[in-house]
Amino acid sequence: MTVRVRAATADDAAGVARVHVDSWRAAYKGLMPHSVLDGLSVQNRTTGWQRWLNGDPNRNAVGHECVVAVDETDAVLGWATFGRGRDDGWEHVGEIAGIYAHPDSWSAGVGHALMEQAMIALAQAGFSGVYLWMLAGNERALRFYERHGWATDGGEKHETHSSGHLMRELRLVANNAPV
Known part of the structure; x- marks a missing residue:
C-alpha cells in the first residue's frame, strides 16, 4: 500500500470522522465503557471536523494543523x-494532540508516516521539544510510541469525557526532541 501524507481539507471531514470513530472503538475497547464507544457517531464527528477543518476558532482555538494519510485513491487512512x-x-513545546490510523491500516506504515510528518513540521516550527497524551492502558499505542523514540515522563492527568467517563492519560515525550 502506498501512503501519502498531506494537509487535511474540509473535504476530508467524513474520512477523518470515520477513522476517529472506528479507531476509538477498536483501540479503546475495554478501556472506555461500551456505551461511550457505541454512542460515537461518524455523522456527528463529520460535522465537528468540517467546522474544525474550515478554521472555526471555537473548534480549533489553538491553531493546530491537521494532516491526513491517504492511499492511492485519496481515501483517508x-x-x-x-x-x-x-x-x-x-x-514552548510542540504537542501531538491526536494521531489515529484506521484499524484496517494498523501496522501498514500509516501511523509512522503521520508521526514523521508531525515531527518534521513541529521541528520546522522551532519547538524545543514534543509531547503527547495517551489513554492509560492502551498498550498497542504505547508500543507504537516507544518504537518511535517516545517515553513516559511521569506526567498524568484525568480528563472527563463528554459522557462523564473519567479518562486517565499519561504524558509521553519524544526522546529525540527534549523538552
Whole structure:
C-alpha cells in the first residue's frame, strides 16, 4: 500500500470522522465503557471536523494543523493534529494532540508516516521539544510510541469525557526532541 501524507481539507471531514470513530472503538475497547464507544457517531464527528477543518476558532482555538494519510485513491487512512502545546507551562513545546490510523491500516506504515510528518513540521516550527497524551492502558499505542523514540515522563492527568467517563492519560515525550 502506498501512503501519502498531506494537509487535511474540509473535504476530508467524513474520512477523518470515520477513522476517529472506528479507531476509538477498536483501540479503546475495554478501556472506555461500551456505551461511550457505541454512542460515537461518524455523522456527528463529520460535522465537528468540517467546522474544525474550515478554521472555526471555537473548534480549533489553538491553531493546530491537521494532516491526513491517504492511499492511492485519496481515501483517508489516518490523521494527526499537532501544534503548540495546550497545557500550562508547555506552550514552548510542540504537542501531538491526536494521531489515529484506521484499524484496517494498523501496522501498514500509516501511523509512522503521520508521526514523521508531525515531527518534521513541529521541528520546522522551532519547538524545543514534543509531547503527547495517551489513554492509560492502551498498550498497542504505547508500543507504537516507544518504537518511535517516545517515553513516559511521569506526567498524568484525568480528563472527563463528554459522557462523564473519567479518562486517565499519561504524558509521553519524544526522546529525540527534549523538552
